[in-house]
Amino acid sequence: MRIALDAMGTDQAPASEVAGAKAAVDADPDLEVVLVGDEAVVGPEMERLGVSDRVRLVHAPDRITSNDAPASALRRKPGSSIAVGLTLHKEGGADAFVSAGSTGAVMAGSLFILRPLAGVDRPTVGTLLPTAKGPTLMLDAGANIECKAQHLVQFAQLGGIYMQDLQDLENPRIGLLNVGSEPTKGPEEIQEAYRLLEASHLNFVGNVEGRDIIHHACDVLVCDGFAGNILLKFYESVAGFLIDHLRSRLNQGGLGSVDLEEAVRVLDYQEYGGAPLLGVNGVSIICHGQSPPRAIQNALGVAAQAVRNGTLEHLTRELDSGAESEA
Amino acid sequence: MRIALDAMGTDQAPASEVAGAKAAVDADPDLEVVLVGDEAVVGPEMERLGVSDRVRLVHAPDRITSNDAPASALRRKPGSSIAVGLTLHKEGGADAFVSAGSTGAVMAGSLFILRPLAGVDRPTVGTLLPTAKGPTLMLDAGANIECKAQHLVQFAQLGGIYMQDLQDLENPRIGLLNVGSEPTKGPEEIQEAYRLLEASHLNFVGNVEGRDIIHHACDVLVCDGFAGNILLKFYESVAGFLIDHLRSRLNQGGLGSVDLEEAVRVLDYQEYGGAPLLGVNGVSIICHGQSPPRAIQNALGVAAQAVRNGTLEHLTRELDSGAESEA
Numbered sequence: 001m002r003i004a005l006d007a008m009g010t011d012q013a014p015a016s017e018v019a020g021a022k023a024a025v026d027a028d029p030d031l032e033v034v035l036v037g038d039e040a041v042v043g044p045e046m047e048r049l050g051v052s053d054r055v056r057l058v059h060a061p062d063r064i065t066s067n068d069a070p071a072s073a074l075r076r077k078p079g080s081s082i083a084v085g086l087t088l089h090k091e092g093g094a095d096a097f098v099s100a101g102s103t104g105a106v107m108a109g110s111l112f113i114l115r116p117l118a119g120v121d122r123p124t125v126g127t128l129l130p131t132a133k134g135p136t137l138m139l140d141a142g143a144n145i146e147c148k149a150q151h152l153v154q155f156a157q158l159g160g161i162y163m164q165d166l167q168d169l170e171n172p173r174i175g176l177l178n179v180g181s182e183p184t185k186g187p188e189e190i191q192e193a194y195r196l197l198e199a200s201h202l203n204f205v206g207n208v209e210g211r212d213i214i215h216h217a218c219d220v221l222v223c224d225g226f227a228g229n230i231l232l233k234f235y236e237s238v239a240g241f242l243i244d245h246l247r248s249r250l251n252q253g254g255l256g257s258v259d260l261e262e263a264v265r266v267l268d269y270q271e272y273g274g275a276p277l278l279g280v281n282g283v284s285i286i287c288h289g290q291s292p293p294r295a296i297q298n299a300l301g302v303a304a305q306a307v308r309n310g311t312l313e314h315l316t317r318e319l320d321s322g323a324e325s326e327a
Numbered sequence: 328m329r330i331a332l333d334a335m336g337t338d339q340a341p342a343s344e345v346a347g348a349k350a351a352v353d354a355d356p357d358l359e360v361v362l363v364g365d366e367a368v369v370g371p372e373m374e375r376l377g378v379s380d381r382v383r384l385v386h387a388p389d390r391i392t393s394n395d396a397p398a399s400a401l402r403r404k405p406g407s408s409i410a411v412g413l414t415l416h417k418e419g420g421a422d423a424f425v426s427a428g429s430t431g432a433v434m435a436g437s438l439f440i441l442r443p444l445a446g447v448d449r450p451t452v453g454t455l456l457p458t459a460k461g462p463t464l465m466l467d468a469g470a471n472i473e474c475k476a477q478h479l480v481q482f483a484q485l486g487g488i489y490m491q492d493l494q495d496l497e498n499p500r501i502g503l504l505n506v507g508s509e510p511t512k513g514p515e516e517i518q519e520a521y522r523l524l525e526a527s528h529l530n531f532v533g534n535v536e537g538r539d540i541i542h543h544a545c546d547v548l549v550c551d552g553f554a555g556n557i558l559l560k561f562y563e564s565v566a567g568f569l570i571d572h573l574r575s576r577l578n579q580g581g582l583g584s585v586d587l588e589e590a591v592r593v594l595d596y597q598e599y600g601g602a603p604l605l606g607v608n609g610v611s612i613i614c615h616g617q618s619p620p621r622a623i624q625n626a627l628g629v630a631a632q633a634v635r636n637g638t639l640e641h642l643t644r645e646l647d648s649g650a651e652s653e654a
Contacts, residue, residue: 132568142506146514179469179556187473187553210560214568226514227557229506233537234558235565241459241541242569 001030002094003303004085007037008063009100010291016100018045018055020296025054027297031304034094036060036085060084063101066289070104074112082106086113089282096283096303098274100291106284107143107277114282119319122151123279124225125286126159127232128272133216135272137163138177142229143277149192152176152222156202158278159220161318165309166276166302167219175208175218177227182207193222273298276306278315283307328357329421330630331412334364335390336427337618343427345372345382347623352381354624358631361421363387363412387411390428393616397431401439409433413440416609423610423630425601427618433611434470434604441609446646449478450606451552452613453486454559455599460543462599464490465504469556470604476519479503479549483529485605486547488645492636493603493629494546502535502545504554509534520549600625603633605642610634 005021007014014037021033032054035042039059046057062077064070074083082101086109089097099106107125116123126139139155140147147155156174163172176194178186183194185207197204208217213231223231273295274285283306287299306312332348334341341364348360359381362369366386373384389404391397401410409428413436416424426433434452443450453466466482467474474482483501490499503521505513510521512534524531535544540558550558600622601612610633614626633639 132572145506177557179472179553210557210562211564213561214564226506227554230504230537230554230558231561234540234561235537237538237541238562238565239569242566245459246573 001304001307002032002034003096003098003300003307004034004036004058004088004094005296005300006081006085006097006099006101006106007035007042007057008060008081009287009289010296011289012292013037013100014042014045016291016293016296018042018049018051019293020291020300021055022049022051023293023297024300025052028301028304031300032056033300034058034085034088036081036088038063038081058084058088064105066102068102068105070102070108071112073102073105074109080105082109083113086110086282086284089284090114095307096285098285098287098296098299098303100287100289100296100299103142103286106286110277110280110282110284114280114284117279117281117316117319120154120158120279122147122154123277124155124158125275125277126155126162127228127275129213129221129232129235130272131214131216134219135167136213136216136219136221138221138223138228138232139278140223140225140228141232141275142225144225145229146226147189147224149189149196152190152193152224153196153200154279156197156200156204156220156222157318158315159222160202161314162276162278162306162311163219165311165314166305169219171203172219173205173217174202174220174222175205175212177221177223177231178207178209180207180209197222273300273302276302281312283312328355328631328634329359329361330423330425330627330634331361331363331385331415331421332623332627333408333412333424333426333428333433334362334369334384335387335408336614336616337623338616339619340364340427341369341372343618343620343623345369345376345378346620347618347627348382349376349378350620350624351627352379355628355631358627359383360627361385361412361415363408363415365390365408385411385415391432393429395429395432397429397435400429400432401436407432409436410440413437413609413611416611417441422634423612425612425614425623425626425630427614427616427623427626430469430613433613437604437607437609437611441607441611444606444608444643444646447481447485447606449474449481450604451482451485452602452604453482453489454555454602456540456548456559456562457599458541458543461546462494463540463543463545463548465548465550465555465559466605467550467552467555468559468602469552471552472556473553474516474551476516476523479517479520479551480523480527481606483524483527483531483547483549484645485642486549487529488641489603489605489633489638490546492638492641493632496546498530499546500532500544501529501547501549502532502539504548504550504558505534505536507534507536524549600627600629603629608639610639 128135455462
């Protein structure tokens, strides 16, 4: 089990990456991590932290930043950590790829280098939203701004298999983000997706409204990337704001000892370790650019679990059987 | 100053309505409230609470519930509190109308009875979202699921005037809900709305992302009713969930005395008193179906302020000048 980790992804690179890799291999004796990045900065950090010999380094001289246009940066910088890491995965030198770099560049690189799976029109980024009773995989989280009904149905297929394998759910509940529970609510493409999902073999539980999400109304929440992006960014910011606000109020009241971090762990994204890119021919996990070592460690754990469970094979099989039942 | 209040709107009707009306007239010596509802239930409640003689009753025998289809219910039940109250406003017997009844029925009734303002294609429901630094008026909040660019621009005009008058803002900042800050982000109709808003005389501050809302990036947030509905319902439910969750955690830690209600008042919708229906020829305010008396009182206060400030005249003038500058 060997995972390629972009060592130049986070804002604190390569410190978060090297520390996260060290923690991950220390916790999992069967795991190897290949750090992909500039040896001049990654090497000294590995030495400083004294990593296990199951953490190795592959040199990649270039770095794609969030200021680069994703697609052209991949062409202009073939030596970038994202391009080198994905190629390593593609050619079998690693079983998966994890990066906290530019989401657009990881997405574009995964499409160009790993290629989409047969039967997938639009690979999609999923994000695990913390809810009152467990995580909900929301997809698309921003990669595909406008979607047709069949794209939404493919998201449901991809997300269902992912949650089966990664969260050990037998029959994940698929919900469709909408403004009401009735099948006739919302824009035409969502009404059509409702009909297609109802006719499918998926465990479709119907429309899910904004107010239902936090109560864990479904395991997989399907939406276009416009709604997904806005919901995700809003959620992260509201949780962060409330924690800061409450901390300041409670401190004023002399209650500085209250462990708010613990109290609001239910909303902690770091626990979930990265957003899977689903529908490409490989295992590609995208992390937040501000990921601390624990988030990197968790993302490596998620990637390892996806490889061990054969998630890619399950996805391929599901898409094949979907194609057959249509034929 | 006389406001018609649907006495049959809330789930607790007419108790919330009568108590809210009593509190409102007690606080404002120039205010009269006309309760519109079934005299057999509203009369005794008025007597029980001992309301001022500035609270009167107009009988309306019928009630539209959330199970009724809005448009047909208005036709089938001409004696409904919504139809009677709006007609009273239309004919000059009241300066405004406030209801916590079916949003769809108040919307449909306002369109049929008050009629849209000249120059408005789509009247819209706005909602005040609590943020870190004050309220943001989000519109559309769910009345218009799919919108063209010119509808979004009209929402910006209507919302700008409303915030000027009701929140005393000189030059409200208009933001466009989108997935990135660049003008080329998002669906085509939003890109077109960006260009139209930039060319307008409005104080357009550009695209606002999901993460910016809580930090009060704008005073008026323009979006279609699909995104608005989902965001609003999600926000309400997350705030409620977090408060419950924290209360239970803090109680476990023996901190039951922490006044969480006070700490999270920043997110309290009741403070803002109702959602204005903008773009009809009248003042129509919609309240939450579970409004307690304080929310009803605040909604009556908002309606009174809109009347005193001449908001309807301002809207008419703004739309006229918009039409002239296009001609």
